[in-house]
Amino acid sequence: MxxxxxxxxxxxxKQLARALPADWPIKLHQAGNGQEGLEQILSGHGDLVFLDLTMxxxxxxxxxxALQEQGIRSRVIVVSGDIQPAAYETVMSLGALAFIQKPCSADKLLGLLLELGVYQSGGGIPEQASPLGMTLELRDVYQELANVAMGQAADLLARLLGQFVxxxxxxVNVLEVSELHMALSAAAGEDTLSAVCQGFIGAGIAGEALVLFHDSSFADLAKLMRHQGPIDKAVELELLMDMSNVLIGAFLRGFGTQLDTPFHQGQPVVLGQHSAIDDLIRTNATRWRRTLAIEINYRIRDHRVQCDLLLLFTEESIxxxxxxxEHLL
Known part of the structure; x- marks a missing residue:
């Protein structure tokens, strides 16, 4: 197979390849994005496909x-950090065989393969059709950790709003303070923002989480939260705090679980309301130095709701x- x-x-x-049964007589192929994956499938390398969603x-x-339109009968198991109910429903309607959450343990994967009837013991070691690649870069690892945590935060937000995120x-980048300012400006664009900052700390790891909420999003968010009445600054602040609590809390739980490091969160601090990004940066420039920055842009489908979540880890935490x-690898 x-x-x-x-x-x-x-x-x-690499994680998924190592979780596959060691005695499964298969020929293992890999692809780094959906287009490469489709090409591999068309070349006959995809009897069974483990498919990520966000690529x-x-x-x-x-x-x-594409597989559905072209009538290709590859069996597809979706493996994703995006665990929203709508994501599950969509992939199953498109012909996926199963949907499993990242990261997937060897025991859980074996149980699924047995349940689907695609695994038969062969007493050998899976053959690698192509190498796993060069030495894994840390940036790729951080990106995948963030991908899983991001999906958990999106799932919670999707359930809260009844929408698809x-x-x-x-x-993911290691940035000097001047580069961080450029990244923040790029995230904001021309919009004015309301921003919340919340510190966090774990065993040997510390940093700050920022939620930059685009002011043009407040009206739609208020409707989704079933707010009735005028939307003044107090209402906007309440909505901003609700969004921040969901996104920061869920992301840190997901990220910390993967590193086996629970995080404790400080009190949220409002950095500004209806401010230009330059004003936010000028006010808080002394807070940030060289940092590992993880940036995620959340949007709600069919609604004008957009916010940026930035996780800024101290240089010592890196x-x-x-x-x-190293232990994960």
Whole structure:
């Protein structure tokens, strides 16, 4: 059997490959995005496909649609950090065989393969059709950790609002303070923002989480939250705090679980309301130095609701997290 793992994260591909049964007589292939994956499937390398959803160039939904339109009978198991009910319903309607949440343990994966009737013991070791790649870069690992945590936060937000949350590919970089200012400006665009900052700390890890909420989003968010009456600054502040609590809390829980490090959160602080990004940066410039920055842009489908979540880890935390990641690898 030709088995294809299609995921833009080399770390995620390695995790999944190691979770496959060691005695399963398969030929293992890999793809780094949906377009590569579709090409591999068309080449006959996808009898069974493990498919991520959030990928560049061509995402998992587009791959499933292409397979359905072309009548290709590959069996597809979606493996994703996006665990929203709407995501599950969509992929199943597009012909997916099953949907499992990242990260997936070897025991859970074996149980699923047995349930689906696609696994038969062969007493051998899976053959690698292509190498897992060069040494994994830490940036890729952080991106995959963020991808899983992002999906958990989106699931909670989707359930709260009864809507589908559009997820991006997390942007991960180690930035100097001047570069961070540029990243914040790029995230904001021309919009004015309301912003909340919340500190967090775990064993050897510390940082701040920022939620930058686009002011043009308040009207639609108020409707989704079933607010009645005028929308003044007090109402906007309440909505901003609700969004921040959901996104920051859920993300840190998901991120910390993967690193086996629970985080404790401080009191949220309002950095500004209806402010230009330059004003927010000028007011808080002394708070940030060189940092590991994880940036995620959340949008609600069919609504003008958009906010940016930024996780800023201290330089000292990076070394500690790198040590944690060595054990994951």
């Amino acid at each position: 030709n088995v294809l793992i299609c995921d833009d994260s080399a770390f995620a591909r 560049p160039i061509m995402d998992g939904y587009e791959v499933l649609k 559009i997820l991006p590919i997390p942007n 070394r500690f997290m790198n040590h944690k990641i």
